[in-house]
Amino acid sequence: MPFIPHTEEDTAEMLAAIGAERIEDLFDEIPAELRIDSLERVPKALNEMEVSRLMHRRAQRDGAPSCFIGAGAYEHHIPAAVWEIATRGEFYSAYTPYQAEASQGTLQTIYEYQTMMCELTGLDVSNASLYDGASAVAEAALMAVRSNRKAGSRKVLLAPGVNPTYRKVARAIAGNQGLEFEYLPMDTADGGVDFERLDQDTAPVAVVVQQPSFFGTLADVDRLTDWAHDRGAFVVAVVNPTSLALLKAPGHWGEAGADIACGEGQPLGVPLSSGGPYFGFMTCKQQHVRQMPGRIVGRTTDLDGNTGYALTLQAREQHIRRTKATSNICTNQGLMVTAATIYLSLLGADGLAAVAKASHRNTARLARGLCGIAGVEPVFDAPHFHEFALRLDRPVAPVLEMLAARDILGGYDLSIEYPEFGPELGNLGHVLLVCATETKTDADIEAYVTAMREILETPVAQSA
Amino acid sequence: MNVQEKLDSTLFEQSRRGRRAFAQAPDVTEATDLPQALLRRDRPGLPEVSELQVVRHFTRLSQKNFSIDTHFYPLGSCTMKYNPRACNTLASLPGFTGRHPLGPLSHAQGFLSCMWELQEMLKDVTGMQGVSLTPMAGAQGELAGVAMIRAYHDSRGDHERREILVPDAAHGTNPATANMCGCKVRELPTTAEGDVDIEALKAAVGEHTAGIMLTNPSTLGVFERDIIAVDRIVRDAGGLLYYDGANLNAILGKVLPGDMGFDVIHMNLHKTFSTPHGGGGPGSGAVGVGERLLPFLPTPVVSRTLRDGEAHYGWLTERDLPQSIGRLSGFMGNAGVLLRAYVYMRMVGREGMRRIAEYATLNANYLQARLQDAGFELAFPNRRASHEFVVTLKREAREFELTAMDVAKALLDRGYHAPTTYFPLLVPECLLIEPTETESKQTLDGFVDAMIDILSQARDRGASFKEAPHSMPVRRLDDVKAARELDVRFGKTA
Numbered sequence: 020m021p022f023i024p025h026t027e028e029d030t031a032e033m034l035a036a037i038g039a040e041r042i043e044d045l046f047d048e049i050p051a052e053l054r055i056d057s058l059e060r061v062p063k064a065l066n067e068m069e070v071s072r073l074m075h076r077r078a079q080r081d082g083a084p085s086c087f088i089g090a091g092a093y094e095h096h097i098p099a100a101v102w103e104i105a106t107r108g109e110f111y112s113a114y115t116p117y118q119a120e121a122s123q124g125t126l127q128t129i130y131e132y133q134t135m136m137c138e139l140t141g142l143d144v145s146n147a148s149l150y151d152g153a154s155a156v157a158e159a160a161l162m163a164v165r166s167n168r169k170a171g172s173r174k175v176l177l178a179p180g181v182n183p184t185y186r187k188v189a190r191a192i193a194g195n196q197g198l199e200f201e202y203l204p205m206d207t208a209d210g211g212v213d214f215e216r217l218d219q220d221t222a223p224v225a226v227v228v229q230q231p232s233f234f235g236t237l238a239d240v241d242r243l244t245d246w247a248h249d250r251g252a253f254v255v256a257v258v259n260p261t262s263l264a265l266l267k268a269p270g271h272w273g274e275a276g277a278d279i280a281c282g283e284g285q286p287l288g289v290p291l292s293s294g295g296p297y298f299g300f301m302t303c304k305q306q307h308v309r310q311m312p313g314r315i316v317g318r319t320t321d322l323d324g325n326t327g328y329a330l331t332l333q334a335r336e337q338h339i340r341r342t343k344a345t346s347n348i349c350t351n352q353g354l355m356v357t358a359a360t361i362y363l364s365l366l367g368a369d370g371l372a373a374v375a376k377a378s379h380r381n382t383a384r385l386a387r388g389l390c391g392i393a394g395v396e397p398v399f400d401a402p403h404f405h406e407f408a409l410r411l412d413r414p415v416a417p418v419l420e421m422l423a424a425r426d427i428l429g430g431y432d433l434s435i436e437y438p439e440f441g442p443e444l445g446n447l448g449h450v451l452l453v454c455a456t457e458t459k460t461d462a463d464i465e466a467y468v469t470a471m472r473e474i475l476e477t478p479v480a481q482s483a
Numbered sequence: 484m485n486v487q488e489k490l491d492s493t494l495f496e497q498s499r500r501g502r503r504a505f506a507q508a509p510d511v512t513e514a515t516d517l518p519q520a521l522l523r524r525d526r527p528g529l530p531e532v533s534e535l536q537v538v539r540h541f542t543r544l545s546q547k548n549f550s551i552d553t554h555f556y557p558l559g560s561c562t563m564k565y566n567p568r569a570c571n572t573l574a575s576l577p578g579f580t581g582r583h584p585l586g587p588l589s590h591a592q593g594f595l596s597c598m599w600e601l602q603e604m605l606k607d608v609t610g611m612q613g614v615s616l617t618p619m620a621g622a623q624g625e626l627a628g629v630a631m632i633r634a635y636h637d638s639r640g641d642h643e644r645r646e647i648l649v650p651d652a653a654h655g656t657n658p659a660t661a662n663m664c665g666c667k668v669r670e671l672p673t674t675a676e677g678d679v680d681i682e683a684l685k686a687a688v689g690e691h692t693a694g695i696m697l698t699n700p701s702t703l704g705v706f707e708r709d710i711i712a713v714d715r716i717v718r719d720a721g722g723l724l725y726y727d728g729a730n731l732n733a734i735l736g737k738v739l740p741g742d743m744g745f746d747v748i749h750m751n752l753h754k755t756f757s758t759p760h761g762g763g764g765p766g767s768g769a770v771g772v773g774e775r776l777l778p779f780l781p782t783p784v785v786s787r788t789l790r791d792g793e794a795h796y797g798w799l800t801e802r803d804l805p806q807s808i809g810r811l812s813g814f815m816g817n818a819g820v821l822l823r824a825y826v827y828m829r830m831v832g833r834e835g836m837r838r839i840a841e842y843a844t845l846n847a848n849y850l851q852a853r854l855q856d857a858g859f860e861l862a863f864p865n866r867r868a869s870h871e872f873v874v875t876l877k878r879e880a881r882e883f884e885l886t887a888m889d890v891a892k893a894l895l896d897r898g899y900h901a902p903t904t905y906f907p908l909l910v911p912e913c914l915l916i917e918p919t920e921t922e923s924k925q926t927l928d929g930f931v932d933a934m935i936d937i938l939s940q941a942r943d944r945g946a947s948f949k950e951a952p953h954s955m956p957v958r959r960l961d962d963v964k965a966a967r968e969l970d971v972r973f974g975k976t977a
Contacts, residue, residue, distance in 0.1 A: 064832025294814025
């Protein structure tokens with residue numbers, strides 16, 4: 020029996036100790052009319068060799084294309100040590116560190132993680148993770164409502180560069196509590212906020228600012244931060260952790276700094292893996308710590324006065340506060356945090372900056388190459404981090420299909436999300452978002468540019 | 484700092500300016516061309532250490548953890564069963580880990596075929612009509628479930644139904660979730676025998692009832708015997724039934740939540756389907772629904788169409804499910820966890836599903852019987868255990884000051900992870916014990932011996948365990964200090 024160790028003798032002895040004749044008797048409290056004899060659609064068991072053959076076949080079927088897609092998930096080199104260690108059974112098969120004395124490994128790792136995220140974001144306190152970047156934005160908005168009571172508002176304004184999927188997720192998670200998420204007007208020249216068209220009388224509870232934006236652009240976040248603070252709103256910074264090796268930390272945005280920073284932790288040593296498991300990170304100013312969702316680890320001392328680590332401020336959490344908890348989150352993304360902590364330890368500040376610089380350089384190189392093709396031009400006049408929006412002279416989807424046929428995943432078709440953006444964003448049709456991280460060689464970039472040139476040299480009518 | 488503390492210092496203390504694990508990062512020497520105004524002037528204080536230091540540090544830290552791979556871990560309500568290594572190995576194949584979530588369907592058929600089959604298998608084991616895999620943990624599955632119940636009532640113009648009934652024994656996530664969905668929580672009392680108080684339920688339901696959240700078998704470790712009556716009462720009042728799948732392991736292949744009348748269920752794949760707990764996640768909280776809630780499933784959902792006899796897999800999005808409660812994650816949830824659950828279910832197979840419930844239940848009832856024989860008091864002595872059961876130490880606490888906390892800490896010194904303590908909240912000084920099916924009789928006997936040893940030392944020899952544990956990397960920690968002198972990042976204390 021797979022994974023069940025009982026011998027027939029064991030089972031007989033155990034039933035005797037219970038005073039039951041058959042295992043079936045142990046289910047006699049379930050109404051007889053509800054019990055079933057067999058499942059119908061779960062297939063018969065495969066042994067490890069058979070399932071291994073099946074999974075290898077399916078993994079191979081999806082190939083190993085050259086990937087230039089970003090849009091919220093980024094291909095980075097993951098040092099071998101990261102997952103070698105993270106999948107040690109002692110990390111992999113432990114649970115939430117409720118018994119602190121028997122969980123010091125996980126607890127100290129989280130404490131070190133919290134420190135690193137505070138350092139990167141320039142804020143005071145970090146939690147132990149949320150599910151992913153999208154749900155982190157929802158939690159940050161809810162936290163802002165709790166912390167910024169004097170705003171007396173449930174309206175959250177989003178800079179135009181906030182990932183449109185994050186808005187959808189925030190609505191699904193927080194919408195039932197009456198929170199509204201609206202985009203600020205966009206300056207179509209640079210992808211940032213159109214300050215001329217801002218409603219100066221608005222008083223939102225929070226303004227969410229994503230830097231780099233979903234389009235890869237970098238904006239004057241100081242100005243928008245100050246504008247939001249002038250209106251009594253919290254500033255929620257949505258940031259890419261890799262970029263923070265170079266870019267101004269949210270804690271230093273504007274006069275007062277962002278109040279909460281959050282984002283997608285995946286770039287820190289977590290594989291693309293079809294979208295998960297990733298992890299959401301969240302940091303904030305000290306004064307808001309009691310409204311923070313999720314686990315927090317604190318350093319303390321034991322009976323002998325030695326240093327130790329424990330979950331702290333648990334009175335915020337669902338298992339204590341129930342209805343009044345800051346969030347319903349319980350299990351979060353512990354193993355991914357372990358991986359990220361190892362990743363950041365291996366890279367250090369200089370290593371992470373090198374990853375960021377190489378990704379920026381490669382994307383700039385790719386954008387230059389592609390913009391050298393007739394029918395391709397940049398969309399925004401703004402500095403870019405490691406993604407770049409390009410306008411094509413024809414619909415993007417068929418072009419991406421032709422690239423995929425050559426095993427090149429050419430980027431993300433921004434027109435997919437365009438209808439969701441609303442008319443204030445102008446015409447983003449035919450816009451392709453590309454990304455080349457440090458994993459791409461000059462030859463990879465050249466191969467993409469060459470393929471794109473060949474495809475775009477074909478007249479539109481035939482390519483559609 | 485003593486020798487041990489030095490060895491176990493944080494990486495920040497081991498850091499030396501200018502030391503790097505050079506092989507890990509690309510070689511970039513040129514300055515960036517980004518505008519100065521956007522750049523940070525301070526250097527983030529990440530550790531500067533060698534690769535060996537990193538490997539040694541985290542390997543040493545790992546060794547301070549109890550885990551399933553190293554210790555018996557009978558943490559009630561968490562289903563800490565063995566996580567087969569093949570699940571990790573096969574979900575980590577490069578074709579799976581390297582796939583970008585927004586990659587084209589042409590490069591996703593292998594992955595999606597696994598996901599579609601997983602949805603089908605989960606429908607089968609729950610008796611549900613549709614499944615969405617996107618929720619990233621049990622609590623997010625709960626959120627999806629309650630949001631769907633709310634959306635269902637709203638779609639019928641029934642906007643007054645905002646009350647969720649929750650038994651007082653429920654997980655804290657149940658009331659917290661109902662609150663997050665903008666619903667009011669109404670608590671239901673439990674009878675002395677551990678069932679929902681039917682009279683109280685009848686009095687509680689009405690025109691404001693949106694639904695009831697039940698865990699069955701309950702967090703008290705017993706099967707809700709009146710489930711058919713509960714179903715009828717709630718349904719007659721116009722409410723829907725939510726199944727918290729935390730304890731699904733106990734009934735796999737024996738009874739289907741769909742047959743019990745439930746409209747929606749979340750499953751904790753990291754419990755029942757043995758994906759790793761990871762020191763606190765990632766989990767996975769797939770949701771299943773009956774006919775009435777199909778239009779409200781969170782997106783995306785994996786679809787299959789047959790063309791010329793060949794299967795093509797794709798996604799159902801908001802466009803296909805316009806009444807959906809929406810998206811809960813940036814992409815499609817914890818895909819890698821889902822792959823592990825898929826591999827596990829294929830290895831266990833149809834017959835194996837039933838065996839899981841059977842041997843999990845056998846182990847729990849055996850352990851319950853042995854501990855009762857040894858003099859421990861059961862919270863529900865007249866009931867069968869499901870896959871877990873509750874021991875109460877209220878007598879021991881009163882008579883010789885042996886509390887649930889003391890037993891938990893004394894167990895650590897004996898090489899066993901503690902059961903869940905002080906939950907469910909309505910049983911004083913309780914231990915919630917869940918052995919799971921993957922533990923042998925010999926392991927359970929060893930645990931019983933340890934429990935007997937603790938009890939007899941306290942009762943017969945007046946031993947105190949207030950200062951236990953003694954053999955762990957640290958002794959009991961000062962939680963009050965941790966909260967009062969908040970030190971949550973190295974180098975700064977509040």
